[in-house]
Amino acid sequence: MEKIQxxxxxxxxxxxxxxxxxxxxxxxxxxxKVFTTIVLVVKxxxxxxxxxxDTFIKAIKTLRNGRYNEEGKFLPWILRIAHNLAIDYFRRDxxxxxxxxxxxxxxxxxxxxxxxSMESIQVKKESHEHLRMLIKRLPEQQREVLIMRHYEDMSxxxxxxxxxxxxxxxxxRMRYALINLRKMMSKTxxxxxxxxYTEPQ
Amino acid sequence: xxxTQTCTQxxxxxxxYLYGETSGEENDQMEELLAKDSGLLAWYLDCLDIxxxxxxxxxxxxAHVVNRILDFSRSYVAE
Numbered sequence: 115m116e117k118i119q120x121x122x123x124x125x126x127x128x129x130x131x132x133x134x135x136x137x138x139x140x141x142x143x144x145x146x147k148v149f150t151t152i153v154l155v156v157k158x159x160x161x162x163x164x165x166x167x168d169t170f171i172k173a174i175k176t177l178r179n180g181r182y183n184e185e186g187k188f189l190p191w192i193l194r195i196a197h198n199l200a201i202d203y204f205r206r207d208x209x210x211x212x213x214x215x216x217x218x219x220x221x222x223x224x225x226x227x228x229x230x231s232m233e234s235i236q237v238k239k240e241s242h243e244h245l246r247m248l249i250k251r252l253p254e255q256q257r258e259v260l261i262m263r264h265y266e267d268m269s270x271x272x273x274x275x276x277x278x279x280x281x282x283x284x285x286x287r288m289r290y291a292l293i294n295l296r297k298m299m300s301k302t303x304x305x306x307x308x309x310x311y312t313e314p315q
Numbered sequence: 316x317x318x319t320q321t322c323t324q325x326x327x328x329x330x331x332y333l334y335g336e337t338s339g340e341e342n343d344q345m346e347e348l349l350a351k352d353s354g355l356l357a358w359y360l361d362c363l364d365i366x367x368x369x370x371x372x373x374x375x376x377x378a379h380v381v382n383r384i385l386d387f388s389r390s391y392v393a394e
Binding site for chain 1: 326327330331334336361365366368369372373374375377379380381383385387388393394
């Protein structure tokens with residue numbers, strides 16, 4: 115029999131009433147999505163872990179102090195908190211460190227894939243490690259739109275409003291991000307084309 | 316946003332279509348355009364391929380940070 119999943123809304127209500135287990139379920143459900151979004155912006159797993167903690171602490175305080183707007187959905191809300199903290203950090207400290215974990219391994223060692231053989235997991239790890247590296251190389255505005263649309267599930271209209279541009283500019287940035295990814299993907303790792311396209315200003 | 320027939324607009328419309336932001340009517344128009352325009356179809360397939368790749372990227376935080384969050388929640392007293 116298929117297990118019925120408790121909705122985010124029910125979990126949030128239960129947590130506000132003091133059910134810690136409900137919050138554990140929410141954290142477990144969205145920890146990777148929140149963390150991935152932050153890592154893609156700040157490019158550093160140590161910083162990303164700190165920002166992830168800050169994100170959830172902000173959420174805890176808002177929920178526990180009765181300031182959560184129940185009309186909104188939990189995931190877009192917490193992703194927005196994560197995004198704002200990550201962007202604040204990124205703009206404050208524009209750094210490009212190597213992405214490594216505490217044990218010294220590469221961040222892609224923790225990439226997760228569903229129901230694949232070990233061989234296909236290895237192939238996917240390599241190809242997605244490559245794609246992850248390419249995302250890091252996108253111009254900032256294009257990377258921002260890509261992350262907001264793809265990982266934070268914001269509409270292009272919402273992205274336009276959040277970034278203070280027209281919807282066509284937001285769409286144009288996404289288009290150039292995809293063009294640049296495709297262009298870079300067609301090169302080998304030894305012959306990156308460093309001339310990335312930027313959208314007309 | 317109405318779908319237009321210009322070269323500049325169509326690739327943007329493909330992106331809206333890719334991310335499910337087009338209306339039913341726009342979907343029909345886009346599917347007709349894709350059937351007629353091999354260049355646009357190639358662009359759509361490229362975008363789809365990248366989108367599938369992006370879907371596979373997921374990074375998991377350490378158990379340590381998750382435990383710190385849960386510990387904070389348990390000890391937090393509302394203001």
